[in-house]
Amino acid sequence: MPTSLGKSLSNLMKRILFSKRLDKKEVESFIKELQRVLLQADVSVELVKKISDNLRKKCLETKPPPGLTLREHLIKTLYEELVELLGKEPSSLIGKRRIMLIGLFGSGKTTTAGKLAKYLQKQGLKPALVACDYHRPAAPDQLKQIGEQIGIPVHVNKDKDPFKAAKEGMEKFKQMDSIIFDTAGRNALDKELADELKKLGRIINPDEVLLVIPADIGKVGGKQAEEFNKLVGITGVVITKMDGTARGGGALAACAATGAKVKFLGTGERLDDLEVYDPIRFVSRLIGFGDLQALMEKAREAEIKEEDVKKIVEGSFTLADFYKQIEAMQKMGPLDQLAQMIPGLGYTLPQDILQIQEEKMKKWKAIIQSMTPEERENPSIINKSRIERIAKGSGTKESEVRELLRQFEKMKKLIKSMGGIKGLKRGAFQKVLKRFGFKM
Ligand SMILES: Nc1nc2c(ncn2[C@@H]2O[C@H](COP(=O)(O)OP(=O)(O)O)[C@@H](O)[C@H]2O)c(=O)[nH]1
Ligand SMILES: [Mg+2]
Incomplete structure (x- = not known):
């Protein structure tokens, strides 16, 4: 049976989507496999080299652009390489005699x-x-x-x-x-x-x-x-x-x-x-990725809003803002989202990955929910008795409340130290969260 290029590509795609931790090693092995698939499909050696060099350069040697995870960036880059070959835009026959x-x-x-x-x-x-x-x-x-x-x-x-x-x-x-x-x-x-x-x-x-x-x-x-x-x-x-x-x-x-x-x-x-x-539609289907369009949009949505950036830089970033951010991230739920974008594949997600992230987020949300508006605006007023109350109210341990407050303070400092509005634009917040143990 001849191997279909489309099928091989979509199998490869699944690897990107469902690898538990997409790291550089995984990306490198993905590129190797892609080379094999393309060569088997009679794509010329030079072209295969060009594509893999580009993927390496964009996904391994440089960091993903702010707001995009490595996974998203790899998919996006693969898309760009494929449309470079297949065509970037719709065409017209107007004027063709x-x-x-x-x-x-x-x-x-x-x-x-x-x-x-x-x-x-x-x-x-x-x-x-x-x-x-x-x-x-x-x-x-x-x-x-x-x-x-x-x-x-x-x-x-x-x-x-x-x-x-x-x-x-x-x-x-x-x-x-x-x-x-x-x-x-x-x-x-x-x-x-x-x-x-x-x-x-x-x-x-x-x-x-x-x-x-x-x-x-x-x-x-x-x-x-x-x-x-x-x-x-x-x-x-x-x-x-x-x-x-x-x-x-x-x-x-x-x-x-x-x-x-x-x-x-x-x-x-x-x-x-x-x-x-239509490049997005065609490549979506070719690589078996349900909705490339939605992914691109999600990636953009994940970017932090200008107004929030200003707040953070001016030091007025509060726990209430933090709560909003956590909520936005939960809505995005990168892995969940990706799974939903592939209709009818029947994949079950590696739940353990999701849980670590979701458990922590849930707790943090509950803790912030149990605070009074004043506490959210000005966490420095949260003393020992307040911590006791918040822990009780949110069903968490006092140590967890303290951890959140510590993390929040650290985060504020870190964000400030990252300097200027420029450095904070687009996804900087996500980067910060990542440092605090969130898998994005
Ligand atoms: N399902 C499907 N059948 C098609 C399509 N295009 C052409 N066909 C069928 O393919 C067969 C051969 O098409 P034809 O135009 O005669 O091919 P030609 O020999 O290249 O001129 C015919 O039965 C067409 O109806 C298509 O996009 N989808
Ligand atoms: Mg004919």
């Missing part, structure tokens, strides 16, 4: 031609279709039918000559915004097809050449893309059949081999089943 689709037989070219035409039509443009596949007898009729369905003109050459069809189509549809050329495929790229595509490319002189590959293509995607690329330089990749179980990992190999980016995804047999490539 001649669009040529190429790919092997059955990859979904003809269907995609119709989908793209419909997509352009919806944008208020006037597209047309040209049948350049006369290798398969039924192909021109298939395209005609598609054109009829969506009310888009289709040109077919009477002599079943792909070159004549292309020339006539260009003349006939001169006034249209875009002309989409559907070409022939084979089971493999043989000399006949190669020659035909080369010649068609010269005649059409396309503004956009989209290589159509199915999501389950696997590692051969790289070699195939390279071969097609030599015949007619490809400018983009369309991955079809994304509605199946395959994650489209072959795209990584195809993009790596050609430098082309993913532009569209086919998500079904109907002509509406076309999606513009």
Whole structure:
């Protein structure tokens, strides 16, 4: 059974997500494994080296940016490296006059031609279709039918000559915004097809050449893309059949081999089943990480608010503020959150990790809750009898109340010593908490 790149990547991902303690050693071994997966998927040695060097540099040699844990930072960096290859942004066909689709037989070219035409039509443009596949007898009729369905003109050459069809189509549809050329495929790229595509490319002189590959293509995607690329330089990749179980990992190999980016995804047999490539969505699925978007947002939410920073620096940071921070952190619950983001995986979390953190937070919260507002604002008034009362009220030991007060004082000092608003921005608070034994 061929190993699917998507599957291997998502297994690797699980390692990052569920390692009990993500430390440098763990990151290093993750990078090694990633190298193996990418090399197996035929991503070139140089590219694999570049990706792993970048991961090392960003995740091992430098600290995660404030507000991000190493785990989050690693996921984010991996995402950035992958989109560097696959494409950073959605693309558009506006202004592309001649669009040529190429790919092997059955990859979904003809269907995609119709989908793209419909997509352009919806944008208020006037597209047309040209049948350049006369290798398969039924192909021109298939395209005609598609054109009829969506009310888009289709040109077919009477002599079943792909070159004549292309020339006539260009003349006939001169006034249209875009002309989409559907070409022939084979089971493999043989000399006949190669020659035909080369010649068609010269005649059409396309503004956009989209290589159509199915999501389950696997590692051969790289070699195939390279071969097609030599015949007619490809400018983009369309991955079809994304509605199946395959994650489209072959795209990584195809993009790596050609430098082309993913532009569209086919998500079904109907002509509406076309999606513009969206980097976050595509990579989420590729690596099996439920919701990259949510992670990025959570990471940002974790950043400390400007107003709180000011308070701390001015020395007015109180136990009440501290309580708010603990609550915010609990809401975030990094591990919990991550688990929730992977729907239906049925993973149980390493509970012991969560408990240490949560127990401590719960106690600290209870203690602060048992204080009067004055005590929260000005902990220096908390004397022995007050401590007794607070411990009783919160169901904790007096020593625990004292510990919290000590930690709070230390924390205030530490925060002050970290100096200036600049040093405290974005996540500095989390760093401080980390020093006090919280796993973040
Ligand atoms: N499920 C699914 N089927 C698709 C998709 N795109 C194309 N197909 C089907 O794949 C088969 C081959 O498509 P076709 O466009 O004829 O491929 P071509 O030989 O490259 O022109 C047809 O049965 C299509 O309906 C897709 O995104 N999802
Ligand atoms: Mg076809």
